[in-house]
Amino acid sequence: MPFFGVPMSLGTDYIYCLTSNSFLGFKCPFNYLVGFIKDYIQSACFYDIIKYMQDTVDITIVGAGVVGLAVAAQVASRNRQVYVLERHETFGRETSSRHSGVIHSGIYYPEGSLKAKLCVAGNDSLYQLFQMSSIGYRRLGKLIVATGDEEAVELEILLERGNRNSVCGLRMLSRQELKKIEPNIEGVAAILSPSTGIVDSHALMKYFVARAKSQAAQIAYLTEVTGIGKVADGYQVEVKDSDGVFSFATRVLINCAGLGSDKLAEMAGIDLDSAGYRLHYCKGEYFSVAGGKNRLVNRLIFPVPPPEVTGVGIHVVLDLDSRMRLGPSIQYVESIDYVVNDEHKQLFYDSVKGFLPFIDYDDLEPEMAGIRPKLQAPGEDIRDFVIRDEGDKGLPGFINLIGIESPGLTAAPAIAGYVGAVVDEILNG
Numbered sequence: 001m002p003f004f005g006v007p008m009s010l011g012t013d014y015i016y017c018l019t020s021n022s023f024l025g026f027k028c029p030f031n032y033l034v035g036f037i038k039d040y041i042q043s044a045c046f047y048d049i050i051k052y053m054q055d056t057v058d059i060t061i062v063g064a065g066v067v068g069l070a071v072a073a074q075v076a077s078r079n080r081q082v083y084v085l086e087r088h089e090t091f092g093r094e095t096s097s098r099h100s101g102v103i104h105s106g107i108y109y110p111e112g113s114l115k116a117k118l119c120v121a122g123n124d125s126l127y128q129l130f131q132m133s134s135i136g137y138r139r140l141g142k143l144i145v146a147t148g149d150e151e152a153v154e155l156e157i158l159l160e161r162g163n164r165n166s167v168c169g170l171r172m173l174s175r176q177e178l179k180k181i182e183p184n185i186e187g188v189a190a191i192l193s194p195s196t197g198i199v200d201s202h203a204l205m206k207y208f209v210a211r212a213k214s215q216a217a218q219i220a221y222l223t224e225v226t227g228i229g230k231v232a233d234g235y236q237v238e239v240k241d242s243d244g245v246f247s248f249a250t251r252v253l254i255n256c257a258g259l260g261s262d263k264l265a266e267m268a269g270i271d272l273d274s275a276g277y278r279l280h281y282c283k284g285e286y287f288s289v290a291g292g293k294n295r296l297v298n299r300l301i302f303p304v305p306p307p308e309v310t311g312v313g314i315h316v317v318l319d320l321d322s323r324m325r326l327g328p329s330i331q332y333v334e335s336i337d338y339v340v341n342d343e344h345k346q347l348f349y350d351s352v353k354g355f356l357p358f359i360d361y362d363d364l365e366p367e368m369a370g371i372r373p374k375l376q377a378p379g380e381d382i383r384d385f386v387i388r389d390e391g392d393k394g395l396p397g398f399i400n401l402i403g404i405e406s407p408g409l410t411a412a413p414a415i416a417g418y419v420g421a422v423v424d425e426i427l428n429g
């Protein structure tokens with residue numbers, strides 16, 4: 001029986017080593033000793049992968065972001081060998097830690113799209129999950145605020161779309177109703193979305209990790225997929241880790257590689273341009289808001305989205321400690337970097353001053369940035385998530401998840417259910 005070691009993040013005081021027939025869990029207070037033992041266990045376990053992994057494993061998932069982990073938790077079961085491969089030293093090091101943390105309700109997305117359906121279903125699943133777990137969340141509700149008559153017309157269209165998407169509880173508020181619940185917000189009308197909330201995404205990912213592991217799924221960190229070849233009953237996956245390059249075979253290969261998902265599809269031989277799978281990086285910056293201004297709002301406050309629907313507009317984000325920030329902006333970029341440009345402060349201030357009159361320019365400080373893996377090129381129409389088995393491209397059992405931008409965090413449990421059904425059909429059907 002093949003196995004992976006599962007090194008946890010550096011500096012942790014727990015090390016777990018899974019072996020084919022035993023489980024060791026021990027506590028060590030000395031970081032240097034942890035590092036030494038971890039390196040030893042890691043290389044020992046990876047050596048064993050190479051040594052033992054001669055059978056075809058059942059399911060391999062590339063990427064330990066919130067989506068890959070939710071999928072792992074969904075498809076794992078004691079009679080399946082399930083592996084998650086992640087290039088970083090722990091989970092959630094890319095987009096799944098660089099977002100607004102909003103549990104979206106599903107208003108914005110075209111009717112019938114995967115984005116709409118999986119967002120609405122994911123929103124519901126998350127709140128159910130919170131009842132059974134200790135994951136931090138707050139169902140704050142959100143307002144989409146129109147600052148003039150033209151935007152008020154846009155709000156009507158948005159409300160209709162939200163209702164068609166089966167978003168629950170949406171309600172149009174007059175200026176007076178808005179003033180009553182948010183006296184510090186300026187607007188002529190607003191949509192109230194009561195099912196919007198915020199979540200501790202790290203805790204959510206930890207929950208999925210624990211659930212996947214409880215069903216014997218194994219996660220290999222510092223393990224990068226560098227090649228994919230089609231073989232008779234699945235895929236030969238080439239992997240690079242600190243010990244070098246090796247490969248193994250898997251029956252089902254699930255691409256949850258986020259910003260790297262188009263490259264992974266290309267490795268499997270898919271032509272990105274004819275498939276429409278080429279990703280465009282779209283940076284979103286955040287500025288924190290100081291001066292105790294967080295006490296002046298009770299909910300998440302959004303503008304009416306810009307007509308090009310590239311994003312939902314720079315909005316007020318509150319976290320579970322009630323810290324306030326503004327973002328994310330929208331800027332297509334050629335390469336990935338997370339630097340926030342201080343010169344964008346004016347743009348942030350100008351975007352929100354209409355509906356957040358209490359914000360002063362000097363309240364804003366550069367905070368963090370994330371990168372959206374967008375299928376939509378600049379100037380193009382909105383694109384849906386790609387979630388599909390590539391059987392019609394001659395690659396049955398290769399399941400691509402590409403363009404999982406917002407609302408990917410919200411939709412993660414529903415995406416997992418969707419992928420789980422595809423996997424069941426492949427393995428059992």
Ligand SMILES: Cc1cc2nc3c(=O)[nH]c(=O)nc-3n(C[C@H](O)[C@H](O)[C@H](O)COP(=O)(O)OP(=O)(O)OC[C@H]3O[C@@H](n4cnc5c(N)ncnc54)[C@H](O)[C@@H]3O)c2cc1C
Nearest residue numbers: 063065067087096099100102225258260284370408409410
């Ligand atoms: C600015 C911003 C704001 C957002 N706000 C929200 C929000 O408020 N609400 C919401 O619902 N969604 C939001 N999103 C979207 C949400 O964050 C993403 O949809 C979600 O995190 C995507 O998760 P993922 O697992 O697909 O990708 P990731 O978190 O990027 O995980 C992919 C993983 O794959 C790994 N990987 C890649 N290539 C390889 C390889 N070759 N080998 C091994 N590992 C590999 C990467 O290291 C990474 O860890 C936002 C996104 C951005 C950028």
